Structures are given as structure tokens and as C-alpha cells.
Amino acid sequence: MSGGPSKRLSDETVLARRYRALLRAYPKAWRAERGDELLGTLLDAAEPGRQRPSLRESASILTQGTRERFGPRRRAPGEVWSEALRIGALVLLGQTVASTLLFMLEFLDVPGSPAAELTRYGAGVAFGIAAMVALVLGQTVVTTALTGLWIAAPVMHGEMPWQLVTAFLILAGLSLADRTPSRRRTSAVWLVVAPLVLLLGFGFNQMTGGYFSSASTLLYPFALLLAFTAGVTVDPRLPIAVACLTVAMMLNVTLHVPSLFGGATIEGLSPMELRPQTAVFGAIAVVLLTIGHLRARRLARI
Amino acid sequence: MTIQLRSPSYFVLAALLDGALHGYVIIKRVEALSDGAVRLAAGSLYAVLDRLADAGLVEVVNEEIVNGRARRYYALTADGGTALQDEAARLAAAAKVVTNATARRRAINTAVSPA
Structure with missing residues (x-):
């Protein structure tokens, strides 16, 4: 078995690094305020051993980040x-x-x-x-x-x-x-x-x-x-x-x-x-x- | 502006009815409450939370670091509770005209009878 706490930590570090790269879709100010929290939730939701961001989460981060960057706020x-x-x-x-x-x-x-x-x-x-x-x-x-x-x-x-x-x-x-x-x-x-x-x-x-x-x-x-x-x-x-x-x-x-x-x-x-x-x-x-x-x-x- | 809730927002507010929760638990609670119909990706959850917070319907009540991960706990505000109850009443009334023949006839008669 190659598993264990160190392997899990390593997987998580790789996944966190990849999610951080995707989070660059969001504006810098948003990342400074909420980036760590969103990353924490993404890691909470990831199944053990996962090293690559899921397609669904990646698409969501890119879409919402782009909206946050360029889209208007809620209004009539x-x-x-x-x-x-x-x-x-x-x-x-x-x-x-x-x-x-x-x-x-x-x-x-x-x-x-x-x-x-x-x-x-x-x-x-x-x-x-x-x-x-x-x-x-x-x-x-x-x-x-x-x-x-x-x-x-x-x-x-x-x-x-x-x-x-x-x-x-x-x-x-x-x-x-x-x-x-x-x-x-x-x-x-x-x-x-x-x-x-x-x-x-x-x-x-x-x-x-x-x-x-x-x-x-x-x-x-x-x-x-x-x-x-x-x-x-x-x-x-x-x-x-x-x-x-x-x-x-x-x-x-x-x-x-x-x-x-x-x-x-x-x-x-x-x-x-x-x-x-x-x-x-x-x-x-x-x-x-x-x-x-x-x-x-x-x-x-x- | 009249508050109109989208389905994800409705279930996020419903998830917070029993107390403050952090992001991942909200996602799981929303999925359970909607019987799997609303599955929020993390990015979408934070867009919903931003909209709800901007409208004053939820607020951050606690922040902590657990196992090196940042967590914020969100709770319903009084306005959030009211908006949720209003939407639930609207949905119940809408369901009633389908499930209850008497309520349906009453609604039709009210609409066609002269004032």
C-alpha cells in the first residue's frame, strides 16, 4: 500500500495548488477576501486521493470567477x-x-x-x-x-x-x-x-x-x-x-x-x-x- | 425591489433554518433537502451566498481555521427568515391549486367574478 497520511497530504497539496491556479479566474480582491474559504470548501468536497480538480467544479470556478470579474451586480x-x-x-x-x-x-x-x-x-x-x-x-x-x-x-x-x-x-x-x-x-x-x-x-x-x-x-x-x-x-x-x-x-x-x-x-x-x-x-x-x-x-x- | 428567490437560494436559506453552517455542510444539506435536485458546485455556492449576503438575507457569524482550511459560518438574518417563509407560502399556494380541487375552483371564481 502506498497510501497513508503523507500520501493523502501530498495529494491534497497537489489538488490545492491546481485549485489555486483555477481561482485566478476571480478578481484579486475577491480572492484575498474569499479565496481561502472557497479553497477549503473545494478540498472538503473532494474525494480522498483526488489530485485533479473535477470538471464540474472547474467549470463552476471559471464561470463564476469570470462573472465576478466582468458581470454586473444584482439589480432591477x-x-x-x-x-x-x-x-x-x-x-x-x-x-x-x-x-x-x-x-x-x-x-x-x-x-x-x-x-x-x-x-x-x-x-x-x-x-x-x-x-x-x-x-x-x-x-x-x-x-x-x-x-x-x-x-x-x-x-x-x-x-x-x-x-x-x-x-x-x-x-x-x-x-x-x-x-x-x-x-x-x-x-x-x-x-x-x-x-x-x-x-x-x-x-x-x-x-x-x-x-x-x-x-x-x-x-x-x-x-x-x-x-x-x-x-x-x-x-x-x-x-x-x-x-x-x-x-x-x-x-x-x-x-x-x-x-x-x-x-x-x-x-x-x-x-x-x-x-x-x-x-x-x-x-x-x-x-x-x-x-x-x-x-x-x-x-x-x- | 421585491425579493424573488431562485431555487438554489431558496434551499440555501432552508439549509440555514436550524443554525449557522459552513460552505461544505451547506452544499450537502441543500442536496439532501432538495432530494438531490439541487447540487451546488462550490463556486456556485459562493455566488449564491454573495447574492444572499448583498440582499441582507444571510450573514457571517463565525470564522475559524480547521485542519488548515478556512471556514466561515453563515446564518439566516431576520430578513432572510421572512423571505424564506414568504417564498414557502407562495410555493405552497401554487402547489395547492394543483393538489386541491376546491382551492383551484375558488381561485378561478375569484378571478372571473366582477369586483
Whole structure:
């Protein structure tokens, strides 16, 4: 027999070390407060001789640790919706600022770029950054006004900027609905989602060429849906925020209206073109909103 | 906010009815009380305990080290006891409309009769 107290201690040490590694899924502060207690319970629950964490316990530690790290605390569904819509608006603004900046940089490379055009783009970026700062600071009404001015001011040309219109409608709704005196701040960290959305949009255009030519191209939007649904297990605000972006993408591919001042559309395009993308993006938005709502309701329960 | 208890939270509160317990014993007690229907992994137990503590339904009443393992003992608060009794009454009423024909007819008649 190789068993005995020393063997049991050795098994336990190995198991404890492995559980400690898994516990790194939790934030440092949580581990400092509760880590030893959770480890004690894990070791209490482990059968003698076990050296490897069980699959069930490992999955639970990783899921709960990730939720503790990134997920919101318990709150009413209305609060989750309000925060999620703010995040959606913030990312839409971030996305538009990023694309305007890229456009401006490309324009700088063109020899003899008119200063007036550069000023227009610069003004657009300034409006956008001011609106984002106001939203991060919880100034919803100011953000709504700045976004409205950005749409109305002669700093956009081409088609109507539907990302901004969507953000404006969301913010206007929030300004009217939110009567609480306290300001609701929105973390600027959510802006890291913006480059991802731009990348997904770029990939979508590359794959579809603007139109669906075969059933295989439908895979892309469904991959998008799947990727963001994964976020549902951690944070219900994510699918609602992504649904805002999806609505903006749906409007972009469907409605072709010139922007308010100096705008223009591609010749030959009718103002409304109902394409397969319209239905796909619409369906994705509905599914994401439903998932977000159900998860938000669940979050309210103890 | 109205307190709505999920199944694991309900059984964790029920496990604490007879006194303060630490994590592992809560897991075993919940499994026994739910007839094996609720089997909590340790990570899930602490998520439930965090939610219950945040809502003021349980509290830590003692801490100790046993065989080198840290243990905290959790107990029901007065609010926790009330929330548990309310949920039990709600579940009993819901069960009654299935098991008791008279209660079912009374509920239907109350719902359809004019105020």
C-alpha cells in the first residue's frame, strides 16, 4: 500500500495548488477576501486521493470567477436596460469617431486636401469626443444635444449617419425616461468593443460584398450572433448593447438618405432597399434583445 | 425591489433554518433537502451566498481555521427568515391549486367574478 497520511497530504497539496491556479479566474480582491474559504470548501468536497480538480467544479470556478470579474451586480431589469442602452450609444459614438478619424487620416494623404474638408472632419471628431465624455460622466441630456448637433451640423457628408441617428434616438429615449436625479456614469472601458465591431463590419462586407449571394454567406451573421450570445452568460448588458449596433447596421444597409447638409447618396440607389441583410440584422437584434431581457430579469432574482 | 428567490437560494436559506453552517455542510444539506435536485458546485455556492449576503438575507457569524482550511459560518438574518417563509407560502399556494380541487375552483371564481 502506498497510501497513508503523507500520501493523502501530498495529494491534497497537489489538488490545492491546481485549485489555486483555477481561482485566478476571480478578481484579486475577491480572492484575498474569499479565496481561502472557497479553497477549503473545494478540498472538503473532494474525494480522498483526488489530485485533479473535477470538471464540474472547474467549470463552476471559471464561470463564476469570470462573472465576478466582468458581470454586473444584482439589480432591477430597468437598470440593466438603462446601462446597456448607454453602453450601446457610447459604442456607436466611438465607432463613428473612429471611422471619421480614419477617413480624415486618409484624406490627409491626398495632395492638396482642402482645409475646409479637414476642418469639417475635425469638427465632427470634436463633437463626437465631447458627446462621449459627457456620456461617460453621466450627462445624458448633454450627450443627446451634442449627438443631435453632430447629425444636424454640416460636418457629415454622404449618406445619413445611421449610427449617430440610432445613438441619438436611444439617448433621447433615455433622457425622457430616466427621471432619477443621480447621474448614471458609463465606463469608458466599453469602448474597447468599438474596434471589434468595426472589424466585424469589415469582415461582413468582405464576405458578402454587400449582398448575399449564397446560403453560405449567412454563416457570418450567425457567427456574429453566436459570438455575442456567449457574452450573455456573463453580462446581460452586452447583448442589448450589441443589438443597438445591429439596428444601426440594419439601417445602414437598408436606408439611403443623404445627410442633412451637403449629403449625397450613390446614384441609382433607391431611398429604401430591403435586402436579405435587413431581415438578418433585424432578426439578430430581436434575438439579442430577447436574450438580454431574459437575462436581465434573471439577474434581478437572488 | 421585491425579493424573488431562485431555487438554489431558496434551499440555501432552508439549509440555514436550524443554525449557522459552513460552505461544505451547506452544499450537502441543500442536496439532501432538495432530494438531490439541487447540487451546488462550490463556486456556485459562493455566488449564491454573495447574492444572499448583498440582499441582507444571510450573514457571517463565525470564522475559524480547521485542519488548515478556512471556514466561515453563515446564518439566516431576520430578513432572510421572512423571505424564506414568504417564498414557502407562495410555493405552497401554487402547489395547492394543483393538489386541491376546491382551492383551484375558488381561485378561478375569484378571478372571473366582477369586483
